[in-house]
Amino acid sequence: MGVNLGQVFPNIDCKTTKGDYKLHDFINESWSILFSHPADYTPVCTTELGTAAQLKPEFDARGVKMIGLSIDSVDSHNGWIKDIQSYAGLQGEFPYPIIAGTRQTAADLGMLDPDEVDASGMALTARCVFIIGPDKKLKLSLLYPATTGRNFNEIIRVIDSLQLTATKKVATPANWKSGEDCMVVPSLSDAQATELFPKGFKVTEVPSKKSYIRLTPDPSNLP
Incomplete structure (x- = not known):
């Protein structure tokens, strides 16, 4: 299915490492970035979420809330976060929540990558990037295959453009x-x-x- 640019992003239920809420309540009146990863305890994903955490001050400066997602449990996320922090040299509380998504939610949002499957043959979540405006509408979407890590400096550049051209x-x-x-x-x-x-x-x-x-x-x- 997926979400098209300009559409209101679905108000999905979010069971996360920082509590449970509806996505629109999390966004409130801010800009937000939702980015998915194929699986916990995988190498490229570890570099990505670590880089995103290091860049949290840059997202904060732009008033952008960050939230991750994969089809793994909250317990899995919390265990993996320790590896991310160790790899990226991070201290203290992890700076953004990670959603324990469902396969149905991932399918509804167009997140599944049919070329990347788990041990049981089920498709994994692709490396999606959704930038959502304060009006809850989708402003930008990017889709990367599992083998290619994202450039978060480019994502920040895009946010600068979106926020400027919005006004x-x-x-x-x-x-x-x-x-x-x-x-x-x-x-x-x-x-x-x-x-x-x-x-x-x-x-x-x-x-x-x-x-x-x-x-x-x-x-x-x-x-």
Whole structure:
């Protein structure tokens, strides 16, 4: 089944390492990232969840709540967390909850990877990334195979773009990073762009002579 961009993300029941609740209650009015992994006590997943934990301050700075998921029990998650902390050099309480998901929930969300199965032949959860807005709608989804670990710095970059473009009339070009020039959205006229962006914009000349590539300084600091 899965969830399409712009749809309200299902308000799933979450049995987690930090208590039980409905997903929408966990998100509340924040941005959130839900990321699944194939299985506990596996090598790539250990590097991923450790990296995500190390980057928790970066997610906090952006007001993004983090939550993981796989089809393993809470007891399994809690035992594995000790390995993650040891591998990643983490101390204290693990900084985000991990959901003990059900196979049905994973199937409903389009998380199962038919090419990766457990010892009984059942499909494992893929490496999904769902970024959910304060309106509970899906803003971005990424799907990685079990053999490829995710780049969490790229995920943070994407969040910067999503949060900026949610409130400013800009888009972000390839390889954009926060603070770099943005692109004025095509729906704005030059007059509207001049009014919205006091720092102005620059039109890039192209062979077609069409002025659709308009760059403006990152408007993050504008009211």
